[in-house]
Amino acid sequence: MRESRSGCGKATSSPAENYQLARRRTLQVVVSSLLTECGFESAEKATVESLTEMIQSYISEVGRCAKAYCEHTARITPTLSDAVVTLNEMGFNVDTLPGYAKRSQRMVITAPPVTNAPVIPKALIAGQKRTHPSHIPSHFPEFPDPHTYIKTPTFREPVSDYQVVREKAASQRRDVERALTRFMAKTGETQSLFKDDVTAFPLIAERPSSIPYLSALLPSELELQTLEETDSSEQDDQTDSENTPDDPGADKENSVLLAGGVVPSVKVSEENMIDNPYLRPVKKPKVRRKK
């Protein structure tokens, strides 16, 4: 069977395309043999291509339609009846089929079976692909590589176990205390327990103060802060009471009772407030009448 070929260039194709092309070429050979059997000596390339395309789409259509019919009757495996009904729907007279089969037995069966191995793209495979579950037929394509759909978080979940957290907090605290005392010992003055070894077990040297009992008498900073806050609020009451002709004495007594032994500081703050230029009453400039 001669074919009038026009120049066709071969492009590089992947193994999958080669797989498809091999089958397509087999169909072309089949079409050519059928045409030879009919009596044609040669054919145009366009006609062979057309007939190949037609036979391929015919087989695909029969497959799709037969599958649809068998699924329509709540089955999954197509049977002979499905195929017969499909061929009837496509306008094919099934009764003539046995006659055709017997007739064409005269023809030489030329097309060899394709012995291509299935496609195995070996490049870029990472991990093992999942196998098909039982409800998926085996001729369906495989699952993709697992890294395409499995998500692994890049952080670890924080531990929320009480015991572990408690232990972690305790060890962190111990480490912080140790590091801080070491730092102070290394940067400040130290006293040592041992005469010969000065660096081992350094103790932070204490600074003796001139009046040791002062710290016991004076309130701590926190108490001072709260006292100052209460004093400032009472100061506002006192200034108001001075402006209004009320009993300033009673207020002063109240403030004395509340403050306790902080009377001198109250007076000091009073003087401070008056001396504070931002707290003095506003002095309006004298408006000179222009003569």
Next chain:
Amino acid sequence: MATPSGTSVSNGVYVPSGIANSDVKPVITTTPLADFLMQLEDYTPTIPDAVTGYYLNRAGFEASDPRIIRLVSLAAQKFISDIANDALQHCKMKGTASGSSRNKTKDKKYTLTMEDLSPALSEYGINVKKPHYFT
């Protein structure tokens, strides 16, 4: 499929007994096709089973019985050969239209061209229009 007494099944046409009027169409069983399927085991169609099976699998048709694949491939073959025969008739008609040669028939070298294939396909409802060249 038991045949009742009185009616003989000749070509797979089963006529129920007691039907007098001809309005009822006889039910045609698939017995001849089932027998044909048995014969298919020996006969191998021109299209290999692997190729037909590949295209059927792509369409979702997973055949449990290899004989059904052979049936489908045989149907496809017949489809194409019917079209080819029609094209051959067209070719012969064009050749001997003028009645050129009587002693010998038209030279046996028939070439299938698109001009013959297009009218053959149009009878099947397939309209092809292939341009001769691309600009």
